[in-house]
Amino acid sequence: MNLNKAFAMRLSKLLNERGMSKYRLERETGLTHSALRYIFNEVYKDVYFSTIVKVCSALKISVKDFFDDKLFDLENLEV
Numbered sequence: 001m002n003l004n005k006a007f008a009m010r011l012s013k014l015l016n017e018r019g020m021s022k023y024r025l026e027r028e029t030g031l032t033h034s035a036l037r038y039i040f041n042e043v044y045k046d047v048y049f050s051t052i053v054k055v056c057s058a059l060k061i062s063v064k065d066f067f068d069d070k071l072f073d074l075e076n077l078e079v
Contacts, residue, residue: 001071001076001078002045002046003045003046003077003078004039004042004043004044004046005042006071006076006077007047007052008039008040008042009071010067010069010071010072011055012040014059014066015059018059020059022040025058028058029051029055029057029058030054031051035051039051052066
């Protein structure tokens with residue numbers, strides 16, 4: 001799978017665990033609705049690192065912890 005799909009899947013899981021809506025994530029990250037829509041609809045193949053940092057900050061999770069998931073094992077990602 002591509003990085004964007006893995007990112008979207010991990011983000012969905014974390015939002016669900018925290019009971020956080022996509023709208024609240026938009027407000028706390030400053031990302032536009034369309035930017036998040038493109039992530040969740042897998043329009044892009046990759047995600048900007050700055051977007052990852054904003055999301056991690058809003059979720060109060062380190063980048064390391066965000067990527068600590070089998071989704072991001074190299075054998076699961078298209079390189």
